[in-house]
Amino acid sequence: MKRLLGILLLAGAVTAQAQTADFVQIVPEYYLPKDVNFSLGAAALYLPKYKGSDEHRVTAYPLFDGQWKNGAFFSAVNGLGYNFSKIQGLQYGLRMSLEAARDESRSTKLHGLGDVNTALEPGAFLNYSFTPNYSLLSSLRYGSGIDHNGLQISLGGRISTALNSQHRLSATIGANWANSAYQQSYFGVTPQQSLASGYAQYTPTAGLTDIRLHASWHWNIDTNWSLTTGASISRLSGDAAKSPFVFDRTPVTVYSAASYRF
Template identity: 30%
Template sequence: MKKLIALALAGASGALCAQTPTANPMPDGSRDMYLGLGALSEPVYEGSRDRRAASLPVLQFAWSNGVFVSGTSAGIHVSSDPTIEYGPLVAFARGRTDKGLTGTAGGVGPSAGLVKPGDFELANTQRMPMKGETRLTGMDELESRLQAGFFLNYYLGQRLRLTSSFLGGAGAKRNGAQLDLGIQHIATEIAPHHSLSLSAGLTLANRQYNAAYFGVTEHEAERSFNRVYLPQGGLKDVYLGARWNWTFNAEWLLTSGFKLTRLQGDARNSPLVERPNNATVSTALAYRF
């Protein structure tokens, strides 16, 4: 099975982290579609020490004209050159409330993010934190945003490709942007009916993106327990990922993924960040039709 399965992580850790499906030759008028359901475990937000479990839909559609939908992103393969893939890309950036990132398919575990008074380095002494308050308490909410940009992938070999994608439009003022650069080894068969994909890369973010997701304004500092923090742009994170697909037959497969992200630079130094290492684990059953 050459086509990658992309899990609909609802933009978890940003839609840039999702790989675009490979552009396999398809007969005119044909399509290739996957639907399924599973579960994932992820940090409550980037940099949180608390985790939560959520249900996870699998969604990937591809048409012979190059159009694809993969999770919460969609685009068009424009190139006719088999060694290069490029085209326009749109994706949702997840919102954030005082409970964490929004956009998951639905929580299935207890409320996350509860801490004890005294866990915070207070930015002021007007009041002490109460039970259930987190680093996000008093922070402005961020709405989900539709981002737009492009992707560009180059094949170094049959199964090895350099990947890149750019998306802008995130944050409260829709001016946050990220650039993802990576390398991916595609779907190596490690045993009959079992394939493994590996990836590694880094994410660059502009100042507006880091300010929206990792910054603390004066008003937010007055309402929360965080000091004022005005981050700059630059390297946001580095990551490693793996995906294992177990194909039962021509229609059904089990797809499981693991991604480890480590925040860098001004994002890592944010007072909102409790833990720079973030791991996301997922598994889902998918049907091909």
């Protein structure tokens, strides 16, 4: 109970700033050592100040991860959800994910555009693994944006390989599609925002927002401690890339995370 309480407190600390991953990537239940598995840690990130920014910031977040053999999971990366599948290689279920806030005060280039608050996104996921090293990934998330009616659909694939018992390399490629409500919230400029910011009015339509490549190195230091270091590069596409306050269409994020498994 104390461990669970600690995880819930950390979840509250993360909620205001961070966001969950596009894809759910949980450990298959037959690899879980216990019925209930917990880990705690912290991550340091170097990332753009907002989507399309050419300015970067350094920040740190607490990490938490809980996974149950019955299919439930709760983590800073995967969100809160349940995997209904009992078939080896197949994962599908529901989850609650998080879309991070975009604060106007974060960059002078956002002044006049207003804030976009943190949003909870109910959604679903479906993953299929051909082998432990090759997987297809997909997710659907709804509820982001100013009016909480943004829809995102992500499709991708993951490949990983173990160098030895302690080191593993992984790479994920994904494409993200969003509806017009999401596009308007994060890349559009309304008439009121145009007057306040000086940017030309802009109304993006639904479409592909970006293609993302992510690579990471995972090191199991011992039976409890692990370290993961990685980087991702995105290529903004379509109407998202044409936004008047997008100054870098190929943003890069670098991170390192340490965790302790109980």
